[in-house]
Amino acid sequence: MYSQGLIGADGRTEESPEFLEAFQRRIDAEEKIEPKDPMPAGYRRTLVRQIGQHAHSEIVGMLPEGNWITRAPTLKRKAALLAKVQDEGGHGLYLYAAAETLGVSREEMTEELLAGKAKYSSIFNYPTLSWADIGAIGWLVDGAAIMNQIPLCRCSYGPYSRAMIRICKEESFHQRQGYEIMLTLCRGTPEQKAMAQDALNRWWWPSLMMFGPHDKDSAHTEQSMKWKIKRFTNDQLRQKFIDATVPQAEFLGLTIPDPELRWNPDKNDGRGGYDHGPIDWDEFWRVVKGHGRMNRDRLAARRKAHDEGAWVREAALAHARKRKARAMAAE
Amino acid sequence: MTDQLFDALIELADDNLVLGHRLSEWCGHAPMLEEDLALANLALDLVGTARALYSLAAEVEGKGRTEDDLAYLRVEREYRNLLLVERPNGDFGHTILRQFYFAAFMEPFWSAAAAGSSDARIRAIAAKAAKEMAYHLRHSGEWVVRLGDGTDESHRRMVAAVDALHHYTDELFVASPAAEAMAGAGVLPRREAMRAEWDRLVGQVLAEAGLTAPDVPWPQIGGREGLHGEELGHMLAEMQYLQRAYPGATW
Ligand SMILES: [Fe+2]
Ligand SMILES: [Fe+2]
Numbered sequence: 001m002y003s004q005g006l007i008g009a010d011g012r013t014e015e016s017p018e019f020l021e022a023f024q025r026r027i028d029a030e031e032k033i034e035p036k037d038p039m040p041a042g043y044r045r046t047l048v049r050q051i052g053q054h055a056h057s058e059i060v061g062m063l064p065e066g067n068w069i070t071r072a073p074t075l076k077r078k079a080a081l082l083a084k085v086q087d088e089g090g091h092g093l094y095l096y097a098a099a100e101t102l103g104v105s106r107e108e109m110t111e112e113l114l115a116g117k118a119k120y121s122s123i124f125n126y127p128t129l130s131w132a133d134i135g136a137i138g139w140l141v142d143g144a145a146i147m148n149q150i151p152l153c154r155c156s157y158g159p160y161s162r163a164m165i166r167i168c169k170e171e172s173f174h175q176r177q178g179y180e181i182m183l184t185l186c187r188g189t190p191e192q193k194a195m196a197q198d199a200l201n202r203w204w205w206p207s208l209m210m211f212g213p214h215d216k217d218s219a220h221t222e223q224s225m226k227w228k229i230k231r232f233t234n235d236q237l238r239q240k241f242i243d244a245t246v247p248q249a250e251f252l253g254l255t256i257p258d259p260e261l262r263w264n265p266d267k268n269d270g271r272g273g274y275d276h277g278p279i280d281w282d283e284f285w286r287v288v289k290g291h292g293r294m295n296r297d298r299l300a301a302r303r304k305a306h307d308e309g310a311w312v313r314e315a316a317l318a319h320a321r322k323r324k325a326r327a328m329a330a331e
Numbered sequence: 332m333t334d335q336l337f338d339a340l341i342e343l344a345d346d347n348l349v350l351g352h353r354l355s356e357w358c359g360h361a362p363m364l365e366e367d368l369a370l371a372n373l374a375l376d377l378v379g380t381a382r383a384l385y386s387l388a389a390e391v392e393g394k395g396r397t398e399d400d401l402a403y404l405r406v407e408r409e410y411r412n413l414l415l416v417e418r419p420n421g422d423f424g425h426t427i428l429r430q431f432y433f434a435a436f437m438e439p440f441w442s443a444a445a446a447g448s449s450d451a452r453i454r455a456i457a458a459k460a461a462k463e464m465a466y467h468l469r470h471s472g473e474w475v476v477r478l479g480d481g482t483d484e485s486h487r488r489m490v491a492a493v494d495a496l497h498h499y500t501d502e503l504f505v506a507s508p509a510a511e512a513m514a515g516a517g518v519l520p521r522r523e524a525m526r527a528e529w530d531r532l533v534g535q536v537l538a539e540a541g542l543t544a545p546d547v548p549w550p551q552i553g554g555r556e557g558l559h560g561e562e563l564g565h566m567l568a569e570m571q572y573l574q575r576a577y578p579g580a581t582w
Binding site for chain 2: 070319
């Protein structure tokens with residue numbers, strides 16, 4: 001997973017007009033920008049921030065689903081969930097590596113996360129309260145992530161776009177797996193179906209918020225689109241997600257928790273699409289600013305792992321140094 | 332014969348599941364991202380082997396039970412795993428040492444089974460597991476050396492881990508009546524026959540790590556009779572919760 005509409009990116013840049021024009025010509029020609037290429041400072045800063053937020057989201061995203069690994073209901077589900085959460089860790093690893101090509105280290109990015117300065121996708125500040133949440137996250141959260149990320153496979157920055165191609169394949173597998181969990185629950189006992197509906201009720205709106213603020217309130221979208229870091233606006237992606245997801249919910253026999261949701265034949269240039277009710281942006285900003293149910297717990301868990309692992313990392317370094325010294329002494 | 336094969340398979344399956352479950356508890360909390368991925372890999376290997384063994388046990392039993400019935404619907408007194416594998420994770424050093432002790436037994440055990448079991452189904456499971464265990468052994472052995480040799484603190488923690496876990500290792504070589512019968516029939520290797528190789532592997536790695544195996548005046552043994560420590564019950568309560576709360580549901 002999981003880029004959320006980028007928050008707080010600052011694309012301001014101070015290069016000469018000639019430099020910026022030359023850069024823009026490369027972008028417009030769909031050339032990939034590679035790590036050693038000249039690039040505007042604002043482009044670099046926007047990417048560092050976006051890739052960093054994305055990497056942190058993968059890592060923090062391991063926690064809510066990790067919460068059910070030890071309680072997965074069958075051995076097959078246990079193995080699949082463990083593999084999925086492991087994939088998310090792998091995504092974090094590729095993305096940190098992609099960000100490192102822009103001159104920022106994983107350690108620095110981790111410090112920012114642990115200090116509470118770096119953002120990650122707010123969806124992970126909601127708790128997983130039942131097994132159905134594992135289905136709902138795969139279906140909706142990985143599903144929303146795919147909508148966000150497929151265009152990123154064509155992002156102008158080479159290392160990011162290549163990381164995304166690899167990641168998107170795994171995300172679509174996660175999405176199908178999550179949907180299949182929901183389908184099994186919906187065809188199960190009434191209690192299981194109620195569990196699935198409850199999960200949809202809790203995850204639907206936060207999933208829509210994953211695409212970020214409405215375009216009219218999204219300050220930095222325009223520059224990111226011009227640089228082809230972003231290819232679609234937040235609202236365009238959100239609409240695609242809703243249009244794809246509503247029929248899937250119908251197939252499950254579940255109700256989307258939005259009384260204003262209606263098919264509108266005039267939407268999407270006459271191809272039709274769904275109108276939806278208002279998104280509670282107060283809630284969104286409250287959670288982004290650290291006041292969701294799980295914000296503190298998520299950071300505390302990351303800090304605990306980091307602090308309790310310090311002796312291991314130090315020992316590995318110390319041992320490597322000693323080995324080198326011993327090898328040199330033996331020569 | 333069938334009952335004893337079933338029992339012997341359950342013992343091995345329980346070892347793999349319980350240890351795999353323990354490792355899975357690390358997911359998202361390991362000391363570094365690379366180890367988070369590595370521990371998940373080890374856990375996946377073990378859960379995979381457990382599934383193959385439970386499925387075979389269910390087939391051998393022939394009563395229509397499934398791998399999940401065997402994993403989720405037995406209580407702690409019916410679990411037959413080694414005490415070593417149910418030990419709580421403790422710090423990363425404890426987890427790694429527990430893995431090393433286990434892999435130093437299972438790698439030669441599965442290799443012998445892959446080469447010599449009279450049962451083709453067991454040879455197939457063993458061949459896959461032997462390869463995986465060779466990796467577990469290398470990965471955990473390297474970490475035991477790194478941590479034993481690394482800093483004063485890591486050394487101190489590894490001394491504590493050896494002290495906490497070594498007295499569970501004799502049980503690796505104990506054969507239940509079922510395991511004894513299967514060894515006699517050539518279906519599974521004799522557990523006691525792994526002793527020399529285990530001593531060699533463990534002796535070598537501990538020496539390289541600057542650690543010493545303590546004398547064990549009274550080894551802890553009992554898992555094969557379902558006589559566990561107190562932690563296993565909690566682990567199973569967590570693991571089996573959904574199956575117990577919603578009997579008969581399909582997941
Ligand atoms: Fe991911
Ligand atoms: Fe995913």
